[in-house]
Amino acid sequence: DVKVTQSSRYLVKRTGEKVFLECVQDMDHENMFWYRQDPGLGLRLIYFSYDVKMKEKGDIPEGYSVSREKKERFSLILESASTNQTSMYLCASSFRGRGHAFFGQGTRLTVV
């Protein structure tokens, strides 16, 4: 079975903190994604990576950055957390050109 593992299920951080969300996949997928999920808005793409060290901005990249130093790991970084970044964050991975993505369990981040 494909596994996409997010390092934390729940996180509470303070405003202004630097926050790292980690995601690891074990299927040798080229593509990895970070989405943000908010009620009534569905999933919105933050960043996408199609290869090591490659990244593309999604729909809502402001306030976020990403790092992909190894194929299996994709990190989302909140440089200075703000309360409007309180949300559920979902990581996903897929083979290049295959569409079908596999999702992690999600990280519910609360910024206070």
Add this chain to the structure above:
Amino acid sequence: AQSVTQLDSHVSVSEGTPVLLRCNYSSSYSPSLFWYVQHPNKGLQLLLKYTSAATLVKGINGFEAEFKKSETSFHLTKPSAHMSDAAEYFCVVSETGANNLFFGTGTRLTVIP
């Protein structure tokens, strides 16, 4: 440009009755279409996918969806709802061969005992 519209934000059915979750899409190219399900506090799980083969697609847990190009629709159905079907459902479109996914805003399915 690609987009997805899920026509109902909330659907409520009685256990044992049919389920219909509606989805319309917009795609400039040949689309791939997916339905994902999300149970509370869980990640998303693929229910079924259409990738230009048979237009009637069968998925897990008795769900199926029909791709209708003339109506640009990909509605999800199940003949008989079960309590365990209560969840949020997302319709998703992707350009075939592309990498990115475009999500609808989701439909919350409630099943009444």
